[in-house]
Amino acid sequence: MSKKVENLRDRNHFDTTEEIPKGQFADIVPLSQRAYLEITGSKERDGIFELGEREAVIGRSEECDIQLGAQNVSRRHAAVLFRQEEYLIEDLGSTNGVLVNGIKVVKCVLRNNDQIDIGGVKLVFNEDKRLHKK
Amino acid sequence: MSSPLEQKMLVTFWGTRGSISTPGRTTEKYGGNTPCVTIENQGTRVILDAGTGIRNLGIELVREVESRKQPLQIHLFLSHTHWDHIQGLPFFLPAYQKDTKLTIYGSPKKESFLASVLKHQMDYDYFPVSMSALTANIHIQEMSGKSIHLGPFTIDWEEQVFHPGGSVRYRFSAHGKKVVYATDVELDLVFGKDNRTKEKEAAARAYLRFVHGVDLLIADGMFSEEGYPGRVGWGHASIPAVIEAAAKAEVKQLAVFHHDPQNSDKYLDDLWAKYRSRYLAGPQKMDLFWAREGLTLAV
Numbered sequence: 001m002s003k004k005v006e007n008l009r010d011r012n013h014f015d016t017t018e019e020i021p022k023g024q025f026a027d028i029v030p031l032s033q034r035a036y037l038e039i040t041g042s043k044e045r046d047g048i049f050e051l052g053e054r055e056a057v058i059g060r061s062e063e064c065d066i067q068l069g070a071q072n073v074s075r076r077h078a079a080v081l082f083r084q085e086e087y088l089i090e091d092l093g094s095t096n097g098v099l100v101n102g103i104k105v106v107k108c109v110l111r112n113n114d115q116i117d118i119g120g121v122k123l124v125f126n127e128d129k130r131l132h133k134k
Numbered sequence: 135m136s137s138p139l140e141q142k143m144l145v146t147f148w149g150t151r152g153s154i155s156t157p158g159r160t161t162e163k164y165g166g167n168t169p170c171v172t173i174e175n176q177g178t179r180v181i182l183d184a185g186t187g188i189r190n191l192g193i194e195l196v197r198e199v200e201s202r203k204q205p206l207q208i209h210l211f212l213s214h215t216h217w218d219h220i221q222g223l224p225f226f227l228p229a230y231q232k233d234t235k236l237t238i239y240g241s242p243k244k245e246s247f248l249a250s251v252l253k254h255q256m257d258y259d260y261f262p263v264s265m266s267a268l269t270a271n272i273h274i275q276e277m278s279g280k281s282i283h284l285g286p287f288t289i290d291w292e293e294q295v296f297h298p299g300g301s302v303r304y305r306f307s308a309h310g311k312k313v314v315y316a317t318d319v320e321l322d323l324v325f326g327k328d329n330r331t332k333e334k335e336a337a338a339r340a341y342l343r344f345v346h347g348v349d350l351l352i353a354d355g356m357f358s359e360e361g362y363p364g365r366v367g368w369g370h371a372s373i374p375a376v377i378e379a380a381a382k383a384e385v386k387q388l389a390v391f392h393h394d395p396q397n398s399d400k401y402l403d404d405l406w407a408k409y410r411s412r413y414l415a416g417p418q419k420m421d422l423f424w425a426r427e428g429l430t431l432a433v
Binding site: 086088100108 | 138162399421430432
């Protein structure tokens with residue numbers, strides 16, 4: 001038996017516990033859903049892009065939300081959309097296509113650690129869902 | 135001028151799991167819904183199987199109708215009527231819309247007629263809503279003849295015998311490309327070296343002829359190499375058996391489908407890494423992936 005448990009018993013700790021009213025267990029705390037695209041293993045500058053609930057266009061054009069300078073990236077290459085609480089990537093008619101885990105896709109719901117290839121630039125998708133107080 | 139995608143078949147996976155739906159954190163990548171796939175081109179959409187994945191498809195289609203204000207014309211092809219391939223039908227929202235025109239195609243070889251199998255699934259003992267509550271204009275058609283023509287698609291079909299009760303495989307051709315959907319068949323028995331019979335030889339020849347050179351083969355690869363020996367005769371293929379058959383038939387891209395409910399995302403990822411590197415390095419260069427829910431690709 002560990003020392004910590006002995007101490008608790010010595011102090012008769014549990015006899016003094018008071019019942020918590022049930023309503024206090026569940027604060028109404030909104031769930032925030034965030035996702036990230038991280039550039040890995042390419043000549044492109046390193047970077048982590050946070051994705052919100054708004055569409056994020058990826059491409060070579062300066063107007064894109066996520067700008068990638070590599071030559072094989074189309075001007076407007078792909079978009080990441082947030083639909084029904086999920087992120088998905090869609091090819092916008094690019095020359096070299098969008099690959100998810102090595103498969104050329106038109107559209108694909110994204111899951112943690114999916115590896116995306118946009119014109120030779122490698123990105124990894126990750127999301128988290130956490131409670132936050134406003 | 136038509137866009138490049140107009141000349142392509144768009145294939146979307148709505149359910150990829152075999153036997154029973156498997157919701158949960160460990161299956162969210164490849165998905166927990168049972169079989170349902172769509173193939174779409176130039177406004178014609180066909181649905182393959184009505185497993186639980188068809189529920190999400192139905193929600194999507196109803197949204198589409200609301201925005202386009204055009205009634206749906208749906209063609210549903212069933213591989214067979216085992217639960218995992220039909221149990222989503224009572225939850226398919228467009229079937230409850232009176233403007234929907236739904237044609238359900240299936241094997242003419244069922245012992246009881248296709249219509250009565252689908253109706254019995256919605257008997258009061260199993261489900262509170264009867265099939266008569268489906269207000270869509272539903273036509274159930276047992277296939278006859280060799281080919282079916284729908285919009286840009288030519289659809290060929292064949293019966294598969296190495297599955298309890300049988301199943302049907304389909305081949306969709308459009309714009310010079312071909313997609314085959316061939317699930318629920320035990321290729322280990324069809325192609326295995328032991329106990330060769332005339333029936334097996336004929337089945338092997340027919341399979342190779344049907345899938346030869348196709349651009350995408352969506353095929354049952356339910357069991358791992360290690361898991362298969364305890365499941366001989368269950369009517370499903372091991373992953374090595376389907377890969378070898380596809381490579382032999384010079385298939386260009388293989389989607390391994392009908393995942394074992396026991397197989398987690400991590401397990402499937404490990405298997406994919408093992409087999410993909412082997413085949414990408416091989417002389418055929420067949421592309422290989424594990425079908426996953428929410429994936430659309432162009433063929």
